[in-house]
Amino acid sequence: MPEPSPSPAETKPRRRAGRPVGSILDQAGITTAALSLVSKKGYDGLTMVALAKSLGVAPSALYNHVGSKDDVLKLVEEDLMSKVDSSVFQTLPWEEAVRAWAYSYRDIFSAHTPLISVIAVLPVTDAPQTLAMYEAVTEGFLRAGFPEDRIIPCIVALEAYIFGAAFDATAPADIFDSGKLAESTPHFTAAVQSLGPVNYPSDLAFRMGLDALIAGFGALRTA
Amino acid sequence: MPEPSPSPAETKPRRRAGRPVGSILDQAGITTAALSLVSKKGYDGLTMVALAKSLGVAPSALYNHVGSKDDVLKLVEEDLMSKVDSSVFQTLPWEEAVRAWAYSYRDIFSAHTPLISVIAVLPVTDAPQTLAMYEAVTEGFLRAGFPEDRIIPCIVALEAYIFGAAFDATAPADIFDSGKLAESTPHFTAAVQSLGPVNYPSDLAFRMGLDALIAGFGALRTA
DNA sequence: TTCATAAATGAATGGCATTCATTTTTATCT
DNA sequence: AGATAAAAATGAATGCCATTCATTTATGAA
Numbered sequence A, B: 001m002p003e004p005s006p007s008p009a010e011t012k013p014r015r016r017a018g019r020p021v022g023s024i025l026d027q028a029g030i031t032t033a034a035l036s037l038v039s040k041k042g043y044d045g046l047t048m049v050a051l052a053k054s055l056g057v058a059p060s061a062l063y064n065h066v067g068s069k070d071d072v073l074k075l076v077e078e079d080l081m082s083k084v085d086s087s088v089f090q091t092l093p094w095e096e097a098v099r100a101w102a103y104s105y106r107d108i109f110s111a112h113t114p115l116i117s118v119i120a121v122l123p124v125t126d127a128p129q130t131l132a133m134y135e136a137v138t139e140g141f142l143r144a145g146f147p148e149d150r151i152i153p154c155i156v157a158l159e160a161y162i163f164g165a166a167f168d169a170t171a172p173a174d175i176f177d178s179g180k181l182a183e184s185t186p187h188f189t190a191a192v193q194s195l196g197p198v199n200y201p202s203d204l205a206f207r208m209g210l211d212a213l214i215a216g217f218g219a220l221r222t223a
Numbered sequence C: 001t002t003c004a005t006a007a008a009t010g011a012a013t014g015g016c017a018t019t020c021a022t023t024t025t026t027a028t029c030t
Numbered sequence D: 001a002g003a004t005a006a007a008a009a010t011g012a013a014t015g016c017c018a019t020t021c022a023t024t025t026a027t028g029a030a
Helices: A027-041 A048-054 A069-081 A094-109 A113-119 A128-143 A148-168 A179-184 A186-193 A202-218 B027-041 B048-054 B069-081 B094-109 B113-119 B128-143 B148-169 B179-184 B186-193 B202-218
Strands: none
Touching: A027 A048, A027 A069, A048 A069, A069 A113, A069 A128, A094 A113, A094 A128, A094 A148, A094 A202, A113 A148, A113 B113, A128 A148, A128 B179, A128 B186, A148 A202, A148 B148, A148 B186, A148 B202, A179 A186, A179 B128, A186 B128, A186 B148, A202 B148, A202 B202, B027 B048, B027 B069, B048 B069, B069 B113, B069 B128, B094 B113, B094 B128, B094 B148, B094 B202, B113 B148, B128 B148, B148 B202, B179 B186
């Protein structure tokens, strides 16, 4: 630090790199506290008051580190995105990589569906983990021989499907029980019953749709 | 309840059919008021206080007709479901019917994404309009020659895709702007730019994914 | 008219995110 | 070591929200 006395360029206070020494709170701590709160109490339990209490701090103290509760959700989202396995595109053939990536993506976010409405509309700017995932997936598509201008539409469609499927995965098993109105919907009721005792086929449906998307998109490769 | 008095079958108070004569409020009125409130102020503006005011009534009066705000959302959902065009399955060949139905479904719910988290998990019991839609779609699949036990998984997968796409449709155009981090994600950034001035291809993506699902599922027909 | 029931009222209640003036803590400079 | 300025934490508001409840009003049937 060759920092002489006169030095008008350096006006901001400095801090030793990587050491949040002077404060109880920082964004990383808030993120992990939010995640453990969600895993214990669900998204209804994720309130600024509860978050502050779990950190041993007054609620207003949080606002020195995040601008709003939405900021907290963005932090959680970034953390989750970093857990989606997009490394598979470096090791597996395209079809299998897409499949593994999609399952990983869906499994992670099916436990965090309240985030989906936030993510789906959230600009990717300043979201490094999210961008890193997109970069890895894009590279995988390029390597597999996709024309550059088809890659983003394919990813967008796959993501839409994954988000929708994440909701499905949390639905109750009897969601298709037609109850008293069964008589007026005979074909639908029969189709539901033909599935057997397990009436909600969210996993079968996910696999079938994913197969269709992979087959359809795979045909776009030029190489 | 042995009910000694004569006429034991008729215990509930009667009311002339179709005439909500004695009260200002009923569920139909609440539903249309909620819909017009949403269209004017969005889902943030849909509060019980605002809803009551738009009906010229005290907020607590609403609770004589609905159990909770979630009930209001269910009423709105049912109304929207009745607007999804599933009649196409009676007139068009299967591929075109699925396409038309899916576009109609997505277009309606892209203006009501806050409902999706409710719908996706909501049992279909006591939701006559929703059941009617499922019945029409199921009939369309049966007519097209699908094995009975494949129909529900296909519908579930299509719905997941439609719900996800409804979120996409509301995303800002610059959602994929990588900003300062563009240098660290060269392939993704290039792929986004190859799309041209319109950087968010939600319509192209929807069409491509829908084509893939229709092609993949269409192959399941046996007839 | 009488009476029971349904509907509407207005005043609570408790939870929520967020703000702000104030105090405390911390890091750096003299 | 002491002074100083910035960052961080505090506690007490604020305003909005869904929901409840005791009470009053309106309605239809007997």
